Amino acid sequence: MQGELKCTINGVVHAIDSFSSEPLLFFLRDKIGLRSTRYGCGQGTCGSCTVIIDGEAKMSCETITKDVSGKTIQTAEVFENESDHPLVKSFIEFQAGQCGYCLPGILMASKSLLDKKQNLSRFEIAQALDANLCRCGVHSRILDAIEKAYQLSNEKKGT
Amino acid sequence: MKNQVPKPLLDYPKLGDWLKVTPEKKLVFFSGRVELGQGNITALIMMISDELGIEPEKISLQTARTDMTPNEGFTAGSMSIVHGGQSLRSAVATLRQQILNISASRLGVDAFELNLSNGQILQKGSFCFSIDEVLDQIDLSSEIEAGAKIKEPSQRWVEFREIERVDLLERMTGAPFVHDMIEEGMLFGAPVHPANMYSKLLTLDVIALSKRPGVIKVVQDGSFVGVLATSQRFALEAAEWAREKSEWKEIDGKIENPISHLVSQSHDFEIVSETGDVNKNAGEWHELTVSRPYIFHGSIGPAAAVAKWENERLTVWTHSQGVFQLRDALAGVFEIAEENITVIHKAGSGCYGHNGADDAALDAAILAREVEGIPIKVIWSRYDEFHAAPMGAAMSTKSRAHLDQDGYITAFDVEVTSVPHSSRPGTGGTPNLRSAVLIKNSKLPAKSPDVPAIRGGGAERNAAPSYDFGPVRVKKRLVHDLPFRASALRSLGAYNNVIVNEGLIDEIAHRNGEDPLAFRIKHCVDDRSKELLLRLDSETKRYKENLKESQGWGVGYARYKGISGLCAVFVNVTVDEGVVVDNVVSVSDVGEAISPDGVKNQIEGGIVQSISWTLKEAVKTDGLSTTVDSWFDYPIIKFSEIPSLNTILIERPSEKPLGAAEISQGPAGAAVSNAVRHALGVRITELPITREAIINSLLSNEI
Numbered sequence: 001m002q003g004e005l006k007c008t009i010n011g012v013v014h015a016i017d018s019f020s021s022e023p024l025l026f027f028l029r030d031k032i033g034l035r036s037t038r039y040g041c042g043q044g045t046c047g048s049c050t051v052i053i054d055g056e057a058k059m060s061c062e063t064i065t066k067d068v069s070g071k072t073i074q075t076a077e078v079f080e081n082e083s084d085h086p087l088v089k090s091f092i093e094f095q096a097g098q099c100g101y102c103l104p105g106i107l108m109a110s111k112s113l114l115d116k117k118q119n120l121s122r123f124e125i126a127q128a129l130d131a132n133l134c135r136c137g138v139h140s141r142i143l144d145a146i147e148k149a150y151q152l153s154n155e156k157k158g159t
Numbered sequence: 160m161k162n163q164v165p166k167p168l169l170d171y172p173k174l175g176d177w178l179k180v181t182p183e184k185k186l187v188f189f190s191g192r193v194e195l196g197q198g199n200i201t202a203l204i205m206m207i208s209d210e211l212g213i214e215p216e217k218i219s220l221q222t223a224r225t226d227m228t229p230n231e232g233f234t235a236g237s238m239s240i241v242h243g244g245q246s247l248r249s250a251v252a253t254l255r256q257q258i259l260n261i262s263a264s265r266l267g268v269d270a271f272e273l274n275l276s277n278g279q280i281l282q283k284g285s286f287c288f289s290i291d292e293v294l295d296q297i298d299l300s301s302e303i304e305a306g307a308k309i310k311e312p313s314q315r316w317v318e319f320r321e322i323e324r325v326d327l328l329e330r331m332t333g334a335p336f337v338h339d340m341i342e343e344g345m346l347f348g349a350p351v352h353p354a355n356m357y358s359k360l361l362t363l364d365v366i367a368l369s370k371r372p373g374v375i376k377v378v379q380d381g382s383f384v385g386v387l388a389t390s391q392r393f394a395l396e397a398a399e400w401a402r403e404k405s406e407w408k409e410i411d412g413k414i415e416n417p418i419s420h421l422v423s424q425s426h427d428f429e430i431v432s433e434t435g436d437v438n439k440n441a442g443e444w445h446e447l448t449v450s451r452p453y454i455f456h457g458s459i460g461p462a463a464a465v466a467k468w469e470n471e472r473l474t475v476w477t478h479s480q481g482v483f484q485l486r487d488a489l490a491g492v493f494e495i496a497e498e499n500i501t502v503i504h505k506a507g508s509g510c511y512g513h514n515g516a517d518d519a520a521l522d523a524a525i526l527a528r529e530v531e532g533i534p535i536k537v538i539w540s541r542y543d544e545f546h547a548a549p550m551g552a553a554m555s556t557k558s559r560a561h562l563d564q565d566g567y568i569t570a571f572d573v574e575v576t577s578v579p580h581s582s583r584p585g586t587g588g589t590p591n592l593r594s595a596v597l598i599k600n601s602k603l604p605a606k607s608p609d610v611p612a613i614r615g616g617g618a619e620r621n622a623a624p625s626y627d628f629g630p631v632r633v634k635k636r637l638v639h640d641l642p643f644r645a646s647a648l649r650s651l652g653a654y655n656n657v658i659v660n661e662g663l664i665d666e667i668a669h670r671n672g673e674d675p676l677a678f679r680i681k682h683c684v685d686d687r688s689k690e691l692l693l694r695l696d697s698e699t700k701r702y703k704e705n706l707k708e709s710q711g712w713g714v715g716y717a718r719y720k721g722i723s724g725l726c727a728v729f730v731n732v733t734v735d736e737g738v739v740v741d742n743v744v745s746v747s748d749v750g751e752a753i754s755p756d757g758v759k760n761q762i763e764g765g766i767v768q769s770i771s772w773t774l775k776e777a778v779k780t781d782g783l784s785t786t787v788d789s790w791f792d793y794p795i796i797k798f799s800e801i802p803s804l805n806t807i808l809i810e811r812p813s814e815k816p817l818g819a820a821e822i823s824q825g826p827a828g829a830a831v832s833n834a835v836r837h838a839l840g841v842r843i844t845e846l847p848i849t850r851e852a853i854i855n856s857l858l859s860n861e862i
Contacts, residue, residue: 026392033341035334040459041541042395045790048459079332091331092323095756098764099196099509100330101460107331126798133790135459136196136509137767139801141760 005069009034010078016065024060024068025049028075036076036104040133047132050105051075057112059131074111076104086152087111087145096145098136106132110146114153122147167191167246168303171229174257175299177250184291186211187219188251191231192243193480194222194326195510197761197820199239201324202753206244209316210251210309212275213290215325223482224503233481233583235512235647236615237723237818240753244816252307254297261293312751312812320755326506337476337505338463342534345465346375347391348526349398349537351384351405352547354784355642356596358407360384367404371397378529381599382407385526387535395540402542413782414641417553418450418845421576421638428574428634431612431619435630437570443562445667449659449832450555451846452777453643455787456548457795460508461539462515466523469532473500477520478507481584485517488584489524492595492602511768513583513646515539515548518593525594545787547593550778551648552578553641554618556659560628566671568664568682571628573619573656576636579607580617580651582644593644606639610651615720621653621825624660625718625725626682642783650719650824654769655846657717657825658832662842665713665833675833676714687748691727691809692716695746698807699729702742709734710741711838715829717822724749724822728766728830730802734838737850738774740802740831745823747807750814758819759806765823766804771796773828774848 005016014032025042028034028051037060040048044062051060052074079088087107090096097103109132113120120128125146126139134142171177178188188207194200200220208215221227223234231243255275262280263270266287273282280287329335353360360382368386369377373393378385384401388394414420465476473493479485482502490497507516519537527535539547554577561570582591587605589595595602610617622633668678676696683689695714703712711734716727725748733739743766752758775794779786787793828846835853836842841860843852 022392026390029339030390030392035339036332038336038460039338039391039538040461041790043541043789045541046459076332083328088328088331092327095324095327095760097324097327097330098198098760099458099460099507100327101196101336101458101508103331123799126801129798132798133459133795134798135457135511135768135795137764137771137796138760139767139796139798140763140804143798143801 005066007068007071007073009073010075016069018066020065022065024051024063024065027065028060034075034077038101038104040101047109048102048105050108050132052108052112055112055115057109074108076107079107086149086156087114090145090148090152093148094141094145096138096141098138102132102134106134106142110149114149165242165246167229167231167242168249172302173299174250174253174297174301174303176229177247177303178254179299180294180297184294185219186294187221188247189221189228190243190247191223191229192239193234193504194506195234195480198324198754198757199234200326201322202240202757203244203247204325205322205753206248207251210248211255213278215322217278222504224501225482225486226501230483233484235480237719237820237822240816241818244753248309249307250303252309253301253303256307257297257301258290258293261296262287265293322754335506336460337465337478337507338460338538340465340476340505340536342465345534345536346387346389346530347394348385348387348523348535349394349540350522350543350594351398351401352543352593353382353407354546355410356547356593356644357410357642358382361406361408363401363405368397368401371400373397376529378526380525381597381601383525383594383597385522387526387530391538398540399542409783410642412642415782417453417641417643418555420641421553422555424576424636424638426636428636431616431633431635432623433632437561437572437630437632439630440561440569444559445562445663446557446559447659447663447666447844448555448557449655449662449844449846451553451655453553453645454551454648454772454776455545455778455793456511456514456551456648457793458508458510458514461541461544462519462548463507463536463538464516464520464523465534465536466520466527467532467534468528471495471499473524475500475502475520475524476505477502477516478505478510479516479520480510480513484583484585485520488517488590488592489521491590492521492592512551512648513549513581515544517584518547521592521594525598541789545793546785549582549644549646552580552618552645554578554652554655556622556656558659558663560663560667562667566673568667569629571624571631573622573633574636575618575622575634575652575656576638577618577652578638578641578645579609580645581610581647582607583646609637616652618652620651620656620720621717622656623721625684625688625716625721626679627684628682643780649765649768650821653717653719653821653825654772654828657715658829661715661829662832662836665836679716688718688725691725691746691748694807694809695727695729695744698746698805699744702729702731702744709838711834711836713830713833713837715826715833717825719818719822724817724819726762726822726826728823728826730830730834732831732834732838734835734853737853738831738835738848739800740770743802744805745807746809747822748809748811749819749822750817751812752808752810753816755808755810759808761819762823763804763806765820766827767796767801769824769827770831773831773846777847
């Protein structure tokens with residue numbers, strides 16, 4: 001029955017259709033209007049639809065909506081009310097983008113790393129982002145920005 | 160700074176062509192350029208703001224739409240700032256002088272006593288009034304003065320150069336793309352593109368298709384099939400179902416190996432430039448041939464568009480590079496007057512040339528025609544993107560260099576064999592839109608004449624090396640009628656031509672026992688290029704020391720189109736299982752850099768994309784169409800493969816801006832290719848330089 005299942009997206013509870021096989025990507029974009037999550041390939045090969053589900057970076061095109069019942073989801077819209085988030089600040093500081101189509105997915109993948117408070121080297125961060133493609137060639141600035149965000153959030157933790 | 164009149168100003172000479180004043184006394188400027196992800200709109204706002212003396216936040220810039228802005232042609236070829244920005248500067252300089260003249264007569268003083276700063280009229284430094292008070296007196300019908308005195312470099316606001324991209328935050332966390340548009344009553348469309356655009360539809364169960372989930376209507380016109388559905392998901396799923404269930408008649412004329420096909424041609428070359436008699440002296444000649452396969456644009460987001468028909472008028476939202484050219488092409492397809500079509504630019508995923516944007520716009524328009532007044536959004540599938548979009552052209556270039564007794568290059572002769580590098584909408588007088596071929600009233604593309612020399616040439620771009628090599632001859636042979644679809648991809652022929660020329664230069668330096676950079680510096684045409692190469696030399700010495708056997712270094716240099724931005728790239732590589740690029744140092748000179756950081760971002764992006772092309776990319780085909788179904792079949796560079804980048808910009812604020820987005824692809828590809836040659840001792844001449852190519856090359860050299 002519709003509405004029986006629920007999930008929490010960016011802090012708001014949403015009802016889910018329990019019969020639907022709809023990928024989460026389309027639920028987010030077209031049903032509830034969270035359109036920062038991008039359609040890139042629909043095949044789980046580019047990472048532009050990456051969201052955070054219960055702390056883990058997942059591609060929403062490969063996730064069936066009813067399977068996120070009871071789970072907590074974050075999309076890049078979480079940053080709209082958090083413009084001083086270390087990732088947002090450092091991506092702007094390094095101007096780490098060109099077309100920006102891949103950025104919400106990359107932000108979510110890097111936020112899940114940052115939230116886990118793992119101490120990763122630049123190369124380990126890069127490896128963790130290998131599922132996210134960028135065609136404009138901004139990779140180096142993106143890695144600079146994520147490293148800086150790590151630094152900023154460690155400073156925050158220290159104070 | 161010299162004031163040449165840029166072409167857009169000749170076409171649009173009036174102040175009102177470039178700006179308007181709203182009833183709320185806001186200034187809105189018009190540009191026929193479009194933001195492709197490269198940051199040009201931020202740079203244009205900076206140029207307006209600086210020229211006028213008003214804060215950037217107070218400026219609105221309306222980019223290309225056919226019912227409002229000047230037609231500045233395609234946003235392509237690294238010309239946004241060179242032409243578009245310089246035109247706006249002249250318009251704004253005229254506006255500024257007019258504001259000062261109006262203010263002077265109001266105050267009863269001479270205009271030269273006044274200054275305009277931060278949106279205020281100042282007399283000897285003291286505030287008189289805000290410019291808002293005189294904006295309603297501006298004469299928009301006045302002509303922009305050809306000699307409008309734009310500011311000297313010393314008068315510019317240096318702090319503006321640190322400006323951030325105006326659109327970056329929204330691209331990070333919001334929904335600014337045409338893919339994200341929501342219009343009232345909107346439906347979702349999806350085309351059913353066959354693998355090859357000349358295929359003919361044989362069978363499709365239209366009734367079964369119309370019963371697929373969410374499908375509202377099936378549209379068929381000749382061999383064009385598309386669906387209208389209640390959601391993007393249903394539209395994509397129905398189109399995929401239809402593609403799998405439909406049968407198509409394929410064309411004849413398989414080309415198994417495009418490069419072999421190109422080089423086996425026997426028709427004559429055409430001489431496109433000749434600066435002297437290359438054969439006048441007998442002596443030693445050296446030659447090298449390098450080829451590049453078809454490659455994909457590979458935007459992360461597929462092509463998309465929104466279209467709506469109302470009262471026989473069509474409105475299209477698109478991420479096309481040329482809204483006016485798309486409008487005219489659509490008018491040709493639908494056989495209606497151009498005035499009945501409005502085309503509005505809206506952001507798309509990264510654009511690196513003529514991609515599927517225009518084709519998706521036609522798909523949306525064909526589908527929307529069936530449902531009066533209802534906006535239709537089409538977002539191509541990844542399949543469409545890899546099968547239906549134009550690709551970067553396959554080509555092969557042979558260069559020959561003549562040496563004198565002292566080992567100097569004293570003549571240079573280049574032969575370029577290529578499919579044409581541009582078949583944009585309207586090129587050759589035909590629409591050149593994919594579905595225009597499929598529909599019943601079919602409009603086949605004309606043979607592309609390639610890009611003319613006056614715009615930097617297509618296949619032969621940068622075939623003439625950027626050095627003093629004595630007489631240079633460039634010959635070109637275009638090959639038409641391959642079953643694959645190619646058009647403009649960043650830097651066109653320059654990428655392959657710079658790789659072959661710089662490779663040949665390296666081979667000769669090696670033969671002479673000379674340092675590759677020193678050999679290049681000996682042949683520099685001017686102090687500007689010499690300074691660039693000397694700087695690269697001094698910045699990279701430490702990367703050349705203590706190399707392991709599997710490591711090598713290489714350089715590449717070119718001045719884009721012979722007259723635009725200069726870029727020299729150094730890389731070092733480790734060749735093991737495959738090639739790993741460890742470090743990249745580049746030195747560039749783009750004349751005046753409006754936003755130095757924006758320029759560096761473009762140059763870095765060009766380098767990284769070029770490394771990906773050079774080491775990884777080739778479109779696989781079955782002889783008629785591509786066989787690439789997902790990114791697994793077409794790997795591109797990943798985060799863990801990114802080298803460290805040191806991007807140096809030589810700033811020349813008193814020189815003309817020269818453009819940046821396409822200057823680094825050729826030099827970067829050349830540097831990688833030369834570094835692999837240095838590490839391996841053999842040269843890979845068929846791109847890309849994959850592990851397989853290296854093994855084959857080593858094996859054939861052992862025999």
